[in-house]
Amino acid sequence: MANLTKLEFVALDVLGNNYLSWVLDAELHLSATGLKDTIDPEKIPTVEQNAKAIIFLRHHIHEDLKSEYLTIENPLTLWNNLKDRFDHQKLVHLPSARYDWINLRLQDFKSVAEYNSAIFKISSKLIFCDENITDVEMIEKTLSTFHPNTMILAQQYRERNFQKYGELISLLLVAEKNNELLLKNHRIRLTGSAQLPEVHNTSFLKNKRGKGHRGRRDYGRNRGRGNFRGRFHNQYYSDHLKWQRDGYNSGHQKWQCEVPNKRKAPQEGEN
Template identity: 60%
Template structure:
């Protein structure tokens, strides 16, 4: 239990629910420590760097996953195995933020800051799944969801490029 308190970020769950965020966290951390190349194909990293990366990755796995990966001695192979096993999460998660994006309306929120928070959460999830949302699309989404009473305001905002 004391090991859990020392984690730099949440360990990869055996179900893979947090795989997408775990991958980003692991890549960022490995890059920060100068070990980012150890998880790439055909890398020429030193055995010491590979071992450091492997220790770090194994430390951030659920106990059940650790047991399944006991014989893996190369961080690139471990990374590839996890990707093969969990990368489908993008296709599982993607319909939810798409649905939320389609049904996002400014008038459903009490304040603009609540709307912005929800919108940025949805766009972040879409980007995480590989769908790029541009600033123009975000603005158009906001304009198009103004309440019908605010058509003049909507038009003025579009013209001014707010």
């Protein structure tokens, strides 16, 4: 595990499953260190360059492969042997890469960024398998796989005659971000939720007038209720007093009217 942390890139698997990516990484690192001539049959590198290159290559292959090619000291010989052994991986990955390209559709992805990542991965596999994917093919693949509900938008993009895939995908990414912003603003405040200024003014005036009228009506109503209660209350005591007086005068059975907070009328025989 300690040796794995010192690797510049992932070591070549014993079965060669990652051979295509390993070849690319190895070539780039040999070029960066000035050792690319060691794997070029048309160049004559120095002994020191060959030594550095063979150490680098052996360090980035599986331990079992290192044991199998233990006696090889020339980096070009090791490079060619690995190529003869694992170059068939192109034929293994090619059908899968073609299948992924045929079934690639923009409408199957949740975002433009995810689609963009997928199309580059598939095109890279095809390039590893010696099948080049042009910008025109990538543009056509994108515009022809829009969602059916946005076919008019796809036609508008097609009329702009993009020559580079990067121009199209950049425009789609910007449009997606703007659309997300509009949807976010819509969720914060739904359409029609805010009243117009005229509506506010009208409501304020109505409320103001209503409070004034309501105050006057309440005032009049209270006065009316008070007068009614007063008349009823006075009439109540007046009738009962009349009853009491008439009863005494007619000589009928004497009775008295109880009046709250008033002294009772005297009975016969009482002082």
